[in-house]
Amino acid sequence: MSSESDEVSREQQYVSMLYGRLDGLRGRATAELSRVYVAGEGTAQNRVERDVSSRELGSRIVQLDAAEDGLCFGRLDLETGERRYIGRIGILDEDNDYEPLLIDWRAPASRAFYTATSAVPQGVRRRRHIHTRLRTVTGIDDDALSRGVLDATSAADSASPLVGEAALLAALASARTGRMRDVVETIQTEQDAVIRDELRGILVVQGGPGTGKTAVALHRAAYLLYTHRERLARRGVLIVGPNPTFLRYISHVLPALGETSAALLTVGDLFPGVSTRKAEGPRVAEIKGRTVMAEIIETAIGSLRRMPEEGEPLNVVVDGVGYPLDRQACLRAQEKALESEEPHNLARPVFVDAIMDTLVDQAAERLTRDPFDDLTGEVVAAISKDLQEHGLVLDGEDADLNESLKRTVDRGELRRSLEQEPAVQAALTWMWPELTPQRLLTELLTAPYLLDESAPGLTEEERTALREAYTGEWTVADVPLLDEAAELLGAFDSERAARELRRRKEIAYAQGVLDIMVGSRSTDEEDSREEIISAADIINAEELADLQAEKDLRTIAERATADRTWTFGHIIVDEAQELSAMAWRLLMRRCPSRSMTLVGDVAQTGDAAGADSWRGMLEPFVGDRWRAAELTVNYRTPREIMDLAAEVLERIAPGTRPPASVRESGIKPRQESVAAEELPARLAELAREQDEAVGEGRLAVIVPDERAAELAQTVAAAVRGAASGEEPDLEQRTVVLTARQSKGLEFDSVILVDPEAIAENGARGLNDLYVALTRATRDLVVLEPELPLCEGVG
Numbered sequence: 001m002s003s004e005s006d007e008v009s010r011e012q013q014y015v016s017m018l019y020g021r022l023d024g025l026r027g028r029a030t031a032e033l034s035r036v037y038v039a040g041e042g043t044a045q046n047r048v049e050r051d052v053s054s055r056e057l058g059s060r061i062v063q064l065d066a067a068e069d070g071l072c073f074g075r076l077d078l079e080t081g082e083r084r085y086i087g088r089i090g091i092l093d094e095d096n097d098y099e100p101l102l103i104d105w106r107a108p109a110s111r112a113f114y115t116a117t118s119a120v121p122q123g124v125r126r127r128r129h130i131h132t133r134l135r136t137v138t139g140i141d142d143d144a145l146s147r148g149v150l151d152a153t154s155a156a157d158s159a160s161p162l163v164g165e166a167a168l169l170a171a172l173a174s175a176r177t178g179r180m181r182d183v184v185e186t187i188q189t190e191q192d193a194v195i196r197d198e199l200r201g202i203l204v205v206q207g208g209p210g211t212g213k214t215a216v217a218l219h220r221a222a223y224l225l226y227t228h229r230e231r232l233a234r235r236g237v238l239i240v241g242p243n244p245t246f247l248r249y250i251s252h253v254l255p256a257l258g259e260t261s262a263a264l265l266t267v268g269d270l271f272p273g274v275s276t277r278k279a280e281g282p283r284v285a286e287i288k289g290r291t292v293m294a295e296i297i298e299t300a301i302g303s304l305r306r307m308p309e310e311g312e313p314l315n316v317v318v319d320g321v322g323y324p325l326d327r328q329a330c331l332r333a334q335e336k337a338l339e340s341e342e343p344h345n346l347a348r349p350v351f352v353d354a355i356m357d358t359l360v361d362q363a364a365e366r367l368t369r370d371p372f373d374d375l376t377g378e379v380v381a382a383i384s385k386d387l388q389e390h391g392l393v394l395d396g397e398d399a400d401l402n403e404s405l406k407r408t409v410d411r412g413e414l415r416r417s418l419e420q421e422p423a424v425q426a427a428l429t430w431m432w433p434e435l436t437p438q439r440l441l442t443e444l445l446t447a448p449y450l451l452d453e454s455a456p457g458l459t460e461e462e463r464t465a466l467r468e469a470y471t472g473e474w475t476v477a478d479v480p481l482l483d484e485a486a487e488l489l490g491a492f493d494s495e496r497a498a499r500e501l502r503r504r505k506e507i508a509y510a511q512g513v514l515d516i517m518v519g520s521r522s523t524d525e526e527d528s529r530e531e532i533i534s535a536a537d538i539i540n541a542e543e544l545a546d547l548q549a550e551k552d553l554r555t556i557a558e559r560a561t562a563d564r565t566w567t568f569g570h571i572i573v574d575e576a577q578e579l580s581a582m583a584w585r586l587l588m589r590r591c592p593s594r595s596m597t598l599v600g601d602v603a604q605t606g607d608a609a610g611a612d613s614w615r616g617m618l619e620p621f622v623g624d625r626w627r628a629a630e631l632t633v634n635y636r637t638p639r640e641i642m643d644l645a646a647e648v649l650e651r652i653a654p655g656t657r658p659p660a661s662v663r664e665s666g667i668k669p670r671q672e673s674v675a676a677e678e679l680p681a682r683l684a685e686l687a688r689e690q691d692e693a694v695g696e697g698r699l700a701v702i703v704p705d706e707r708a709a710e711l712a713q714t715v716a717a718a719v720r721g722a723a724s725g726e727e728p729d730l731e732q733r734t735v736v737l738t739a740r741q742s743k744g745l746e747f748d749s750v751i752l753v754d755p756e757a758i759a760e761n762g763a764r765g766l767n768d769l770y771v772a773l774t775r776a777t778r779d780l781v782v783l784e785p786e787l788p789l790c791e792g793v794g
Helices: 004-038 044-066 152-158 165-173 189-195 213-227 229-233 244-250 282-288 292-303 327-339 344-367 377-389 402-406 411-419 422-431 437-446 448-454 460-469 478-489 493-519 526-531 541-551 556-562 581-590 614-622 639-652 676-693 705-718 755-759 765-773
Strands: 072-078 083-087 091-093 099-104 124-133 136-144 202-207 237-241 262-266 314-318 321-325 570-574 596-600 626-631 670-673 699-703 734-738 747-753 776-784
Touching: 004 044, 004 072, 004 083, 004 091, 004 099, 004 124, 004 136, 124 165, 136 165, 189 213, 189 626, 202 213, 202 614, 213 229, 213 237, 213 570, 213 596, 237 244, 244 262, 262 556, 282 460, 282 478, 292 437, 292 448, 292 478, 292 581, 314 422, 321 344, 327 344, 344 411, 344 422, 344 478, 411 422, 437 448, 437 460, 437 478, 448 460, 478 581, 570 581, 581 614, 614 626, 639 765, 639 776, 676 699, 676 705, 676 734, 676 747, 676 776, 699 705, 705 734, 705 755, 747 755, 747 765, 755 765, 755 776
Parallel strands: 083 099, 202 596, 202 626, 237 262, 237 570, 570 596, 670 776, 699 734, 699 747, 747 776
Antiparallel strands: 072 083, 072 124, 091 099, 124 136, 314 321
16 A cells, blocks of 8 residues: 555646646636737727637636645545546646546536545545645545445544545634635535535525535535526626625635636625615614615605695796696696606606696697787677677687697797796606605605605604614615615616617617628628628627627626616625615515525524524515525534533524534633723733734634724734724734624634623624624633623633
8 A cells, every 4th residue: 555655746746737737728828818918909890809808818817826726635536446636627638638637626526525425425435635735735635435445544534424524624723814715625515515506596504603604605606606607607696795894804715716706795885876884773773674664765755746735736937927737737747657657767757748748738828829818808899899880790710810820839849948947847846856865865864754754654763763863874774775765766867868878889889890790791702692691690789789798897896886776696695694674675686586595593693683584584575485404513613612602592592403513622711700990901911812822823802892992992002913993904813893793704712801791782682692602713711890691611
């Protein structure tokens, strides 16, 4: 049997060969991209081809660069004698009938690397984990899955429920860096099942602390983009995270997996023109998160459409002449606009047309009125009598000049003239104002009469809370309301006109391309021209414009952020339990196909508007048309810490079993109770001690919300470079966070300050405490001003 050093040497030869192939692929792609850039502008068709080529080559180079670190990490030896090397990308042998030299981890042929066990080997004799640093093989770990290769050492390992246990435990024991790493080398069987689940429908992934929910979600995004590339490339994948700190923490994972087309956004980023980080107070956030807010917004729009009272027409005065608009005429115009079933702003032109018709009718009537109409009845009678004395009769029909005069009136010009009058515009705006979402929501939250009229279902205390919370600065809880308002209002005329102009330019450009292509057809063989098919024969200018819309050089995130109507091919929501019902309405509009992956843990819900159950959250939108998966193994949190956290979980959801920890750290959580006035000084000492002890790892000091600024200063004075604030730098060795900020993050060591204050902060304080207790991968220190909140802390 070969020694391990011999095996490492052989693997080094193979890995070096793969890196040589990688360099070759990257070199060719870079050279080709240079040639594309050097090529001149050329014809319209040349520009289209150049744009397509440069984008595809650029993406390929990014993918090849991302594969540099850990290019090959595994090998499968099959019972058939076949050997498969598994890595970040696929590499083919171009000189040998394109045989696979390296198989992409997402390919079906790689799946056994993550799912084969000694009980169900799936035709695999041996699974090998290949460890590398830069381009050097540093070690190997073998899992023997067939009786023919089991030895004394691997026999013991084969009983483990973990796949690649040695590699996994080594990864878990490594120091944190402030950035999430991909887990492509150590994906476990239950995680792999979620990652490779089908694209269609809504998949809910329930998982407690440390089960790898976020990693699974990100690797699922990479898998879906690989497996359904054509389907998802144009619309992209949206990943929604709870806050910007979390998104920065996970931002390197997908690029490391060679994927750059996913948009990572928070709910606060999902309305164009508004990007907010400001959190609402729990009480107001809960109110704004209710679905009744959609009804309130719709009612408010209707309330801002005003009509004259019966018997009190709206008098529009133009050049000293009054044009009365009575209630019935205005109601008919309103009914006609509402029958269009268009959103408010898009229905407004229908209303305006009807009102303008009424005004033009009145103006035309005045301009073409019979001169005799201005005479009083007495004057007409006197003239008639005088004419009769001379044998003449005043005939109204003979004197009626209306018809001939009407034929001389230009109604179009008359309308244009009236439309420019300030009084006419003021009347139209008063009856049917053109609204922006921002203006509507501002009026709703500041005008007492409007909120009272629109929200009779809210209590007076709730309406007052909404008004008093408004500061003029949008909050994250406002974004779904703005989006709801935009959906009900529709675009401004100016916005629609700008889009239509862009569209006309795109079609005109596409038509130019087709004209050039038709004109460039060869005429050498006239007899066969009918058999020659060009692009112009199978695609029209509008269809080509649709295709060329993809040539927008902005990223998916940039394009989606700028376009409220953008819809994604798939949406992944991390910490999904935190979203309000109104936020879910927004996301459902962003993905009409309902292709979604939702990951979270309802026991960790911290937001007052968040979910108590997955069913309650999803039923209003999709009924029971969703499926669930559960992650049951805790890879992050040592058993000693999880035993403590389980006590809090029991108080949140009695009878709920926490995820099972796969390891012990050998370090029991410790608790210190000090006098309240001594807590800052003791925290400073502990922070210094733990900062030194954590070495190359990371330390988090988790504090109550109300003391965050104060205690951050305490830690900063004791530990040089300690980070804090709304968007702290997680790559600093020590960081001060609130429990909410720590959600989804992990650290080697955690100091938890005043857990009782965290637990008592709001209706979901215990949930926040559960989150804070489960952030450490190694050791936990609890510092309290009084007696311990949790028994079992020693």
